[in-house]
Amino acid sequence: MTPAAYAHLDLEAVRHNLAQVKRYAPNNKIMAVIKANAYGHGITRVARALDQANGLAVARVDEGVRLRKAGFTQPITVLQGFVCVDELLLMLQHQLEAVIHTHQQIDILQQQNGEPLALSVWLKMDTGMNRLGFKGSDFNTAYQQLAKCAIVKQPIRLITHFANADDLLDDKTRRQIELFNDAVRDYPGERSIANSAGIIGWPLGSARIESRAEPSGQTQEKNNDWVRPGLMLYGCSPFAGKTGADFGLKPVMSLHSRLISVKHVAAGETVGYSGTWQCQTDTRLGVVSIGYGDGYHRHTRSGAPVLVNGQRVPLIGRVSMDMITVDLNSQPNAQPGDPVILWGGGLPVEEIARHADTIPYTLLCGITQRVQIVEQVAADGIQAR
Numbered sequence: 126m127t128p129a130a131y132a133h134l135d136l137e138a139v140r141h142n143l144a145q146v147k148r149y150a151p152n153n154k155i156m157a158v159i160k161a162n163a164y165g166h167g168i169t170r171v172a173r174a175l176d177q178a179n180g181l182a183v184a185r186v187d188e189g190v191r192l193r194k195a196g197f198t199q200p201i202t203v204l205q206g207f208v209c210v211d212e213l214l215l216m217l218q219h220q221l222e223a224v225i226h227t228h229q230q231i232d233i234l235q236q237q238n239g240e241p242l243a244l245s246v247w248l249k250m251d252t253g254m255n256r257l258g259f260k261g262s263d264f265n266t267a268y269q270q271l272a273k274c275a276i277v278k279q280p281i282r283l284i285t286h287f288a289n290a291d292d293l294l295d296d297k298t299r300r301q302i303e304l305f306n307d308a309v310r311d312y313p314g315e316r317s318i319a320n321s322a323g324i325i326g327w328p329l330g331s332a333r334i335e336s337r338a339e340p341s342g343q344t345q346e347k348n349n350d351w352v353r354p355g356l357m358l359y360g361c362s363p364f365a366g367k368t369g370a371d372f373g374l375k376p377v378m379s380l381h382s383r384l385i386s387v388k389h390v391a392a393g394e395t396v397g398y399s400g401t402w403q404c405q406t407d408t409r410l411g412v413v414s415i416g417y418g419d420g421y422h423r424h425t426r427s428g429a430p431v432l433v434n435g436q437r438v439p440l441i442g443r444v445s446m447d448m449i450t451v452d453l454n455s456q457p458n459a460q461p462g463d464p465v466i467l468w469g470g471g472l473p474v475e476e477i478a479r480h481a482d483t484i485p486y487t488l489l490c491g492i493t494q495r496v497q498i499v500e501q502v503a504a505d506g507i508q509a510r
């Protein structure tokens with residue numbers, strides 16, 4: 126018997142998507158972003174599938190510690206760095222790399238007299254996101270201060286983040302790239318700029334190719350800079366109106382449930398909480414065991430597609446905690462127990478996000494504990510975790 130509601134994860138798709146990142150950014154190292162429980166997919170299982178990435182990135186120290194405790198040994202960057210001495214010590218203990226974005230962090234580092242060169246850092250420049258990082262001359266001051274911290278490994282690496290790279294018409298991204306490149310021009314450390322939208326849409330943000338003459342006389346093209354893909358590893362498009370398939374990506378998660386009731390509702394009756402849907406005709410109504418308690422967004426509007434027996438039918442009425450209702454007039458033979466797909470496969474999560482006035486990130490991250498994860502372990506079998 127299959128579980129009532131489950132998310133099927135295709136980990137081969139993760140490997141495929143990583144290979145796609147390499148095609149978009151062939152001269153870069155890849156820091157695979159697996160924060161927020163790998164965007165809802167499970168941090169350790171996704172990390173295992175990403176063994177071909179050069180490193181991993183998480184948002185918070187506890188996520189990095191969890192990866193170390195699970196045995197992962199590759200470089201792990203903590204995008205928010207540490208906020209206090211205790212967190213710094215945890216990072217040192219677990220060999221986590223810190224993004225440095227505020228003066229308080231530098232104060233803490235200056236007071237350390239531990240092992241020299243123990244901490245790898247990324248100094249963050251704020252190029253217009255106005256979230257984390259140093260701006261203008263503050264950035265250079267921070268660089269000089271960090272360069273004098275005995276505990277900090279040299280050379281210091283340099284990082285910034287795009288604010289609007291998913292809008293290919295917004296010139297801001299080009300200005301962010303220029304601002305960053307100008308500021309770091311004379312610094313030797315590795316750089317990192319691009320997220321998924323940057324990798325796909327703004328190749329200039331990741332393509333710093335350096336030609337060096339080798340002693341043999343040949344020129345060697347080299348780039349030690351890093352890209353930071355998140356969403357595209359999970360098979361989704363960062364651009365509105367597109368899906369991952371448009372960029373050669375394969376969806377990793379599909380969300381499944383089943384019909385638990387089929388009934389008739391007369392024309393004129395309303396369906397569900399607050400009666401937001403009124404049947405215009407006699408309606409064959411299906412009830413599916415999935416709701417916002419599973420992470421199916423409550424704001425998904427009537428008309429959003431749901432796959433019942435592989436065919437699209439419209440969601441009708443409010444999403445409730447444990448159930449949704451669908452119009453089965455196109456499926457006279459549908460009955461309780463029939464399979465339902467909420468997203469994945471033939472139904473891109475990007476499309477459901479549009480019907481819920483949100484972005485695919487929130488839907489993937491929002492899968493709750495109640496949803497069982499079913500992992501594809503081999504071509505011929507699935508295994509529940």
Ligand SMILES: *Cc1c(COP(=O)(O)O)cnc(C)c1O
Binds near residue numbers: 160204354355363
């Ligand atoms: C989340 C995050 C990423 C990955 O972004 P995607 O849009 O998912 O590719 C990269 N860099 C930073 C700093 C992030 O916070």
